[in-house]
Amino acid sequence: MATMTAPPSDKAEIVDIKYPYKEIVERCSPAGRYIDAQTDVDSPWVPFGPNAAIKHLAFDVRRNLYSNILWVKSPGVIGTHFHRGTITMVCLEGSVRYLEYDWVASPGGLILEVPGESHTLVTEHPEGCKLFGWMEGPIDFYDGDANLVETVDVFWMINHYETHCRDHQMKINPKLYL
Numbered sequence: 174m175a176t177m178t179a180p181p182s183d184k185a186e187i188v189d190i191k192y193p194y195k196e197i198v199e200r201c202s203p204a205g206r207y208i209d210a211q212t213d214v215d216s217p218w219v220p221f222g223p224n225a226a227i228k229h230l231a232f233d234v235r236r237n238l239y240s241n242i243l244w245v246k247s248p249g250v251i252g253t254h255f256h257r258g259t260i261t262m263v264c265l266e267g268s269v270r271y272l273e274y275d276w277v278a279s280p281g282g283l284i285l286e287v288p289g290e291s292h293t294l295v296t297e298h299p300e301g302c303k304l305f306g307w308m309e310g311p312i313d314f315y316d317g318d319a320n321l322v323e324t325v326d327v328f329w330m331i332n333h334y335e336t337h338c339r340d341h342q343m344k345i346n347p348k349l350y351l
């Protein structure tokens with residue numbers, strides 16, 4: 174096989190790839206999809222406390238994975254929480270930092286969080302922050318006295334989304350479920 178320095182075809186045409194397992198992919202794959210995040214057409218903002226909201230983008234119950242945009246609307250805090258999975262986030266707007274670390278995330282920056290870490294999210298930006306994330310596994314939320322209050326996972330996120338839809342007579346969007 175030749176080595177590749179760039180994709181060999183620059184034709185703006187569909188090329189029929191002879192992948193031998195196409196039928197199996199069609200039968201078994203949840204299929205890729207596009208979910209609009211700029212409007213509320215695919216998914217509404219669901220309140221997450223008085224100063225924040227979550228736009229749910231994807232739920233994968235097989236791997237306890239969930240994707241969303243977290244919007245903290247003005248200077249505020251998402252209290253101390255402990256991760257049991259890996260989190261990949263991109264700061265879209267505003268800025269955000271954690272009391273435990275010495276960096277400040279700004280738009281376009283990548284935030285990686287790993288199992289075993291607990292931290293406290295703070296935004297001091299006048300317009301808060303928007304964070305896009307792919308999140309894996311349970312997240313344990315603690316009160317100010319280090320008592321475990323609730324564990325959040327893909328099923329908590331689905332319930333958060335579906336409860337809001339039911340309460341506001343909105344249709345549940347099947348595209349969000351992988």
Ligand SMILES: [Fe+2]
Nearest residue numbers: 254260286292
């Ligand atoms: Fe976190």
